[in-house]
């Protein structure tokens with residue numbers, strides 16, 4: 001099995017430690033390829049995105065490390081690009097010559113005081129946005145979230161789609177909605193249908209399990225089953241924020257995909273994105 005993880009955050013955004021520590025950890029664990037994807041800078045304050053003034057150093061540092069570790073591990077440079085309706089497009093990132101792109105939706109609106117709503121900050125913050133921006137109507141919020149993910153896939157055309165159902169982050173014990181409800185499945189499956197017509201790869205993101213927020217990954221098991229039916233390509237992502245976690249729960253994610261019937265996941269190497277067998 002060629003172990004890879006293309007989703008990771010270092011001290012340049014909200015991760016811990018120098019990028020080099022992640023590389024050393026990945027080499028120690030015998031990984032095939034590794035990618036850096038710090039949160040892209042934004043034209044408003046979020047508290048966890050990279051600052052514009054750090055972007056150049058980030059790009060230079062990862063390029064330097066790619067050279068230094070040539071022959072030891074394949075390294076790739078990216079950013080986790082935030083899709084914010086009417087604000088952010090892919091074009092503005094073209095000049096950075098990224099090796100690949102990850103598209104993500106974390107922001108679903110602005111409060112009256114101008115503060116942005118990053119719905120995945122905390123359960124309390126999630127509830128506040130739900131009440132103040134979505135009339136406490138969880139169906140309205142869920143529909144809007146998946147609409148943004150679909151718009152992101154269709155307009156940004158990222159190589160990878162991050163944590164597809166992140167909207168369930170604080171939904172342990174069905175705190176906000178029941179994932180087995182027909183309305184939820186309808187919204188999710190419609191988004192998947194649209195995504196299956198793009199060339200984006202969906203990541204199986206293990207971070208929620210690592211953080212003990214949920215016992216299923218992003219996307220949830222029933223969604224992965226539907227991905228198989230729609231032949232949506234998948235890759236394994238640890239969404240790493242700490243050098244020790246470069247491979248966190250990736251073996252478990254592989255086992256789950258085998259059970260669902262997947263025989264391969266997608267990886268990036270010098271041949272570009274392509275399937276590799278999982279065994």
Ligand SMILES: [Zn+2]
Nearest residue numbers: 080104162163
């Ligand atoms: Zn993210």
Ligand SMILES: [Zn+2]
Nearest residue numbers: 007009080239
């Ligand atoms: Zn991330």
